[in-house]
Amino acid sequence: MDTALKPFEQRVINAAADFATKVIAPNAATWELQRSLPPERIRPAAQAGLTGLLLAEDQGGRGLSKTAMARVMEELSMADMAYAFILVVHNNFMNAIAQAGSQAQRERYLPDMLSGACLGAFLLTEPQSGSDAANVTTTARRDGGGWVLNGAKAWITSAANADLLSVYAQTDAAKGWRGIAAFIVPADHPGVVRETPYSTMGAHVMGTGGFRFEDCRLSDEAVLFPPGSGFKGALAGIDLARANVAAMCCGMMANSLDVALAHAAERRAFGQRVVDFQGLQWQLADVATDLHAARLMAFAATRAIDAGQTAAIAAAHAKKFATRAALKGIADCMQVMGADGYKHDFPLARHLACAKMGHYIDGTTEIQNVVISRDLLRPYS
Numbered sequence: 001m002d003t004a005l006k007p008f009e010q011r012v013i014n015a016a017a018d019f020a021t022k023v024i025a026p027n028a029a030t031w032e033l034q035r036s037l038p039p040e041r042i043r044p045a046a047q048a049g050l051t052g053l054l055l056a057e058d059q060g061g062r063g064l065s066k067t068a069m070a071r072v073m074e075e076l077s078m079a080d081m082a083y084a085f086i087l088v089v090h091n092n093f094m095n096a097i098a099q100a101g102s103q104a105q106r107e108r109y110l111p112d113m114l115s116g117a118c119l120g121a122f123l124l125t126e127p128q129s130g131s132d133a134a135n136v137t138t139t140a141r142r143d144g145g146g147w148v149l150n151g152a153k154a155w156i157t158s159a160a161n162a163d164l165l166s167v168y169a170q171t172d173a174a175k176g177w178r179g180i181a182a183f184i185v186p187a188d189h190p191g192v193v194r195e196t197p198y199s200t201m202g203a204h205v206m207g208t209g210g211f212r213f214e215d216c217r218l219s220d221e222a223v224l225f226p227p228g229s230g231f232k233g234a235l236a237g238i239d240l241a242r243a244n245v246a247a248m249c250c251g252m253m254a255n256s257l258d259v260a261l262a263h264a265a266e267r268r269a270f271g272q273r274v275v276d277f278q279g280l281q282w283q284l285a286d287v288a289t290d291l292h293a294a295r296l297m298a299f300a301a302t303r304a305i306d307a308g309q310t311a312a313i314a315a316a317h318a319k320k321f322a323t324r325a326a327l328k329g330i331a332d333c334m335q336v337m338g339a340d341g342y343k344h345d346f347p348l349a350r351h352l353a354c355a356k357m358g359h360y361i362d363g364t365t366e367i368q369n370v371v372i373s374r375d376l377l378r379p380y381s
Contacts, residue, residue, distance in 0.1 A: 002071065004067070004303070005065070005067065005068050005071070006065075006068075008062075008063075009064055009065065009068035009071075012049060012050075012053070012062055012064060012068065012072060013068065013071045013072055013075060015048055015049055015050070016048070016050060016071075016072040016075040016076055017075040017078075018048075019044070019045065019048040019050065019076070020075050020076050020078055020079035020080075021079070023044055023045075023048075024076065024079035024080050024083055025078075025079040025080075025347070028079055028080040028082075028083065028205070028347065028350060029344050029347070029350065031080075031083075031204075031205045032080075032082075032202065032203075032204055032205060032344075032350055033344070035197075035204035035205075036160070036161075036204070036205070036207065037086075037160075037161055037205055037207065040116075041116065041119055041161055042086065042087065042090065042116045042119055043115070043116035043117070044116075045083075045087060045116060046114065046115050046116030047116070049062060050072065050076075050087055051087070051090060051091065051094065051113060051114050051115075051116060052091070052094055052110075052113075052114045053068075053069045053072060053091045054066075054069060054091060054092075054094070054095040054098075055094060055095060055098050055110070055114075056098070059098055059106070059110065060110065060111070060114050061094075061098070061114070065302075065306045066240050066243070066302045066305045066306050067299055067302040067303055067306055069091070069240075069244070069302075070240075070243055070244050070247040070298060070299065070302045071247065071299075073087070073088055073244050073247050073248050073251070074247040074248060074250050074251040074254075074298075075251060076248075076251065077247075077248035077249075077250075077251030077252050077255075077354075078251040078252070078254060078255040079255070079347070080205065080347075080350065080354075081203070081248045081249075081251065081252055081351070081354035081355075081357075081358070082202075082203035082204070082205040082206045082350075082354055082357075083205055084248055084251070085157060085203075085206060085248065085361070086119075086157060086158055086205070086206060088241070088244050088248075089120065089121060089122050089157045089158060090113065090119060090120045090158070092122065092237050092240075092241065093113070093120035093121070093122055093164070093166055094110060094113050094114070094120065095237070096166065096224065096233065096236075096237075097109055097110060097113075097184070097224065098110065100224060100225060100229075100233060101184070101224055102221070104221065105184060105221075105224070109164060109184065112163075113164070117163075118163045118164050119158055119161055119162050119163050119164070120158070120162060120163070120164045120165075120166070121156050121157060121158040121159060121162035121164070121165050121166070121187075122156070122157070122166050123153040123156055123165050123166060123167045123168060123211060124136070124153070124168045124234050125153065125154055125155045125156070126138060126151070126152060126153055126154055127152055127154040127210070134176065134177040134180075134231060136168055136169065136170045136180050136231075137151055137170065138150065138151025138152065138153065138167070138168070138169045138170065138213060139151055139169060139170055139171075139173075140169035140170065140171045140181055140183065141171075142171070143217070145219065145220060146217060146218055146219045146220060146222075147183065147217070147218045147219075147220075147222070147223075148215055148216065148217055148218075149167065149169055149183065149185070149191065149213040149215075149216040149217075149218065150213055150214065150215060150216070151169065151212070151213050152210060152211070152212045152213070153167070153210055153211045153212075153213075154210045155198075155208060155210070155360075156208065156209060156210060156211060157206050157207075157208060157361075158206065158207050159194065159195065159197060159207055159208060159209035159210060159211060160194075160197040160207025160208075160209055161207050162187050162207075163186065163187050163188075164184065164185075164186055164187065165184070165185045165186070165187055165192070165211065166182055166183070166184060166185075166224060167182065167183045167184075167185050167211075167213070168180055168181070168182050168230055168231075168234055169181060169182075169183065169213075169230075171227040172227065175227075175228075177231040178227075178228050178231070179227055179228070180227070180230035180231040180234070181223060181225055181226055181227040181228075181229070181230040182223070182224040182225035182229075182230040182233055182234065183218055183222045183223055183224060184222050184223075184224050185216065185218065185222060187211075189216060189218075190216065190217070191213055191214050191215050191216025191217060192211060192212075192213060192216055193211060193212040193213070193214060194209070194211055195209050195210040195211060195212065196209065197209035200353075200357075201353045201356060201357075202349075202350060202352075202353020202354060202356075202357070203353055203354050203357050238315075238362060238363070239301065239305055239311040239312055239314075239315040240302070240305055240315075241362040242301070242315040242316065242318065242319040242362050242363065242368075243298050243299075243301035243302045243305065243311070243314075243315045243318055243319070245319050245322070245323065245358050245361060245362055246294060246297060246298035246301070246315075246318035246319050246321070246322035246323070247295075247298045247299070247302075247322075248354075248358070249294060249322040249323055249325070249326035249355060249358050250291060250294050250295050250298060250322060250326075252326055252330060252351040252354060252355060253287065253290070253291045253294065253325065253326050253329045253330060254291060255347060255351065256287075256329065256330045256333040256334075256347075256348050256351055257284060257287050257288060257291065257329070257333055259333065259337070259346055259347065259348060260284060260333035260334075260336045260337055260341070260348075261275065261284065263336070263337045263340065263341075263346075264280060264284075264336055264337070267338075274336070274338075280336050283332050283335070283336060284332075284333070284336060286329075286332070287329040287332055287333060290325035290328070290329050291325070291329065293321065293325070294318070294321055294322040294325050294326070297314070297317055297318035297321055297322065298318045298322060300314055300318070301314040301315040301317075301318045312371060312375075313371065313372060313375050316363075316368040316371040316372050317368075317372065319358075319362065319363070319365075319368055320365055320368040320369065320372070322358075323355065323358040323359045323365060324359075324365070326351075326355040326358060327352070327355040327356060327358075327359070330348055330351045330352045330355050331352060333348055334348045334349070334352065
């Protein structure tokens, strides 16, 4: 898959692999135990060139293809998918500002986001809506020359640490999704209330939580996507997001397979190496097959996106298959390791929690089935 990438893209991927090995992997267990990002947050990742991945070089970015970005996230997820997903959200927010923002917004926000001094978050999901992304009840009411936000957002990546928010709000409920607009809001802006982060099964590094908006007053300069464009803007990157989740699941599966193989090759039972038992060999062979298939699906989706082709079905297949394969495959690798696989001395328990998280983010597995079944039934409508 890497043969289609340009040499400079491969260098960024290599830098990501190096960053994952030297920075994320030695610290991920501690971050998870402490349930927080380190004080420097994503600054080290920015210094490694892992922000602005999709931005053009003249905007200070790396100018990667969508396929190369997914490969970066696969490498990072071999160490920790939760940290990688923070960077997915941050990079996608930067790309939205670069593509749709005003010149003033680009000049104001992108430099600090590139340096890692400012961490971005995407606020679409609400407590009552879940995967029903169009069901936005947070309101943006016109007031003089600006807007007033009221409402609540839930399941927000980086909610505990974000500095800058892209907030999707309904300007006219009678228009449905066509009334949704998006606003750029500093997290310390008056009227913004940061909720206590959730206590979840894992992936605490993501700082997942919620925000409330209580008469939060904004000027017109805060508008990123005007009414009528907000929902389209939110969904513009959904296929890429789903393909990235699939790629990140591949990274976790690959690392779990490597760890399980190394452990089974060293451990002995009943007079022979554990890895020499055929039953375990076949169990790991199945994981390898699923990993291969998931990679092909993930990068088929990103290549379609890079080519400007419709990728909704390919991305849905990739996310659905990869999240299912990762949850089963990582659990099987843990089983091969015996009770050691359950310890936090190894990354598999952390990967397993993130694999389950993958079933919810960017559209649940059931939503992928909705997308796929609609396509299947279109000729019979």
